[in-house]
Amino acid sequence: VLKQSDVGTLGRIVLPKKEAETHLPELKTGDGISIPIEDIGTSQVWSMRYRFWPNNKSRMYLLENTGDFVRSNELQEGDFIVLYSDVK
Numbered sequence: 001v002l003k004q005s006d007v008g009t010l011g012r013i014v015l016p017k018k019e020a021e022t023h024l025p026e027l028k029t030g031d032g033i034s035i036p037i038e039d040i041g042t043s044q045v046w047s048m049r050y051r052f053w054p055n056n057k058s059r060m061y062l063l064e065n066t067g068d069f070v071r072s073n074e075l076q077e078g079d080f081i082v083l084y085s086d087v088k
Contacts (some may be wrong), residue, residue: 011065
């Protein structure tokens, strides 16, 4: 579920830590990795960066470069996105 900060002007979406660590690629460094994300509604592919920020003795996971995706889909606080891996 998106928060106000996810759909604001920062251009990043914070991901739930438990789900990121369980289902997304392991990140060795805070620089992260670039991943293509296909919008199943439009088939447009967005290039986003999956990375983490150190947060005390933990990590905060996020997607960066999300501003155009958020605006294109007119996402608002309370909306949700689902990420999944396509075996293709």
